[in-house]
Amino acid sequence: MHFTEEELREQVSKLEGWKLEPNMMVRKYMFNEYMKGIAFVDEVAAISEAFDHHPHITIDYKTVILRLSAKEESGLAALEFRQAHEFNEAFDKTR
Template sequence: MPQILSETDLGKALGTLPRWRLVEGALVREAELPSFAEAIQVVNRVAEIAESADHHPDIDIRWRTLTFRLMTHSEDGITELEHHAGHRDRRRARRPGLISGVSPGRGRGRRRPPRRRP
């Protein structure tokens, strides 16, 4: 059984996970992609990774913004599993085609102009 990280260990873990933050007992990261289609491609890749690790994040999709939440539900908290998952994200983010170069809250794509009402 994975052990819940102590506050000290959690602080150390967060220090090694840029772009992740602690929100309501979970590690959370947002990524904004250039398009909805690219966001879905990232979700599909994360799903493959999660299946192979047998550790699945909660994923919220809002157009081209993805929010990933990591916690061990069976332990109701953050364990070493989330720390490792965050590092898997960092390594894979460097690979072309997966969140590479995408900053939290800022996409590289252009926003559509607002629709004009007649």
């Protein structure tokens, strides 16, 4: 299921920390220790493999930024929102 622009804004507002950018969703995760961020990235990798959909990952010391773009050309869909939710759950467990 693909969303209209209004539906996208509504869906992303339900996800803590996520923001919409053109053709993608972005979240910055902050950690108090470098290795916790690395452990989180390991969790993100496992989740991404399960979804067969992989975000762009930037690691900058204690900050991890995930950019999740649409898997299909028609835009962000329910898949990306479910995946972002799982990333948030992994963050809650890791920090």
